[in-house]
Amino acid sequence: MTFNSFAEFLAMGGYAFYVWGSYGLTLIVLLANIIIPVWQRKQLLRSLALKQQRSES
């Protein structure tokens, strides 16, 4: 173990802003790249299904 306590881990030797800023930003960007296409697919499937139902009736 490099860090003696959780507080020390969070402090990152005084570089908390830079280290956690980097990891936080990465998390946001990578999550967005999953959430956006999944949401787009759901929207698209819904609108296609609606169109299909209308054309059948």
Add this chain to the structure above:
Amino acid sequence: MFLIPDAVVRFFHRMASPPHFYALTEKLMPWLVTIFVLLTAAGLYGGLVLAPPDYQQGDSYRIIYIHVPSAWMSLFIYMVMAAAAGIGLVWRIKLAEIVAISSAPIGASFTFIALVTGSLWGKPMWGTWWVWDARLTSELILLFLYLGVIGLYGAIDDKRVASKAIAILALVGVVNIPIIHYSVEWWNTLHQGPTVTKMDKPSIHVTMLVPLLFMALSFKMYYVIAMLQRAKVELLQRERNAQWVKNMLLEKQS
């Protein structure tokens, strides 16, 4: 490249058929996500908890575990995108076109992450957020190439034509890739030279190197997952009138 037998081309056309591909991604996804989670957990634990601080940079160097894999991905995804776009251009395989355009936003994201985390690392270590150093500048050009591909694709309504246009842009932009890679050797500027991909022996301790390799694999897995998600949307949009999409919708309703 026109000498490939027709039978081989037909085989790839069948494997790359949209319904086949769509069903395959659904089947593979849980496995891909599991592997990704395991790799990421191992990489982050090794890099943030187990690895010792750097003797010069203290704990600030821990940014390496996302900065370097992101930078590698920015180049790797560009090569995949250009290759897929090239295949689409020559053989008109729809799926290759879809892989190419689905890769672009993820490549742009990793390029953006590499630039911003580099900036967040540069401020405490170099004393500046940004310099017009060869490595940083060529990486910024890479971001513009990705954005150019995305913008060009969006600007053309006929997606078969749009795919041809981005293939040419992507292939011309490949010239930037070796420039980025060798920039730290050709021009002696602020960005440090390679520590891992040196031919002889990596100048990084094994306790620091192993988590870095885990993160590199984790990001590769992430790329496959995120690219397939985008590919499914793109595929559905293009094939919205195809019979297999109609059948799938009917199945979901019942």
